[in-house]
Amino acid sequence: MKLILTQEVSGLGGPGDIVEVKDGYGRNYLMPRGLAIRWTKGGEKQVAAIRKAREVRQIRDLDQAREVKAQLEGLTITVPARSGASGRLFGSVTPADIVEAVKQAGGPQIDKRRIEIANPIKTLGSHQVSVRLHPELSATLALEVVPAA
The missing domain is CATH 3.10.430.100 (Ribosomal protein L9, C-terminal domain)
Structure with missing residues (x-):
């Protein structure tokens, strides 16, 4: 299952990252908790907005x-x-x-x-x-x- 992370998930990635996870993990854990959304072509546009917000908060180096x-x-x-x-x-x-x-x-x-x-x-x-x-x-x-x- 391909997902777009909306929040930081330990061992998986940060907001805006596109990840491939097992169906059950995505459907039963990540999506219900609002940690990820399903990947779509339209979701690619959301990735840019999520990454921009992440860069503002993130410590640079x-x-x-x-x-x-x-x-x-x-x-x-x-x-x-x-x-x-x-x-x-x-x-x-x-x-x-x-x-x-x-x-x-x-x-x-x-x-x-x-x-x-x-x-x-x-x-x-x-x-x-x-x-x-x-x-x-x-x-x-x-x-x-x-x-x-």
Whole structure:
């Protein structure tokens, strides 16, 4: 099955890429989640628009990614979250919360889709998350989740 990716899919490609996948994977996973659309001749025109939007958001090269990594890893990021008396959060810390905390700390603008949270953050304290800056480079962010005032 030939598909056009609309979002980044690990191990497959980025937005605007045309990929060939097994029918079941495309029909049952990628398309229902909005990660891909079926390839058509008219879809080729959409590819150009998707790639243009991707280039605007994308970090240009590996050198720029290294600069952003140095900025991110030098920051102390504090994420306020509502919690109970035992330290458990009401909900969890989301990538959007992390992007906002990085912005508040004076860090660079990052795309929330590039933040990878290994285990859901549901407690107060220190946590580590990864940010894919470039296909060859990731940054590790140290988060401090504190109770919201």
